[in-house]
Amino acid sequence: MRRIVRKGFAVGVSNPKGFLIFAAVLPQFVNRSAGDVTLQLLLLGIVCAAVTLVPESARGSSPGRDGLRGLPRRLSANGAVSGTVMVGLGVRLAFTSYDV
16 A cells, blocks of 8 residues: 555656646736745645545546446547646646736
């Protein structure tokens, strides 16, 4: 179990989506006049991790994983939708202007 948790942590920390969220998306929600920027980013990161934990845990659970294993089209569609959403968010972010 420790090995699985260690591997999961390593994959999560090295995932480029996490860097994208923290570097490009979360700073848009920081209000400098509301207090410490570092604390705001930390709290936003914790919220992001908590929101991600539920579906990732459900998908990684044995019944969920076994249910999707027999449905390659659904897995492929899930990957296509996720990729399209990420590209769409990136394009939107590229054309968004905001004051820092």
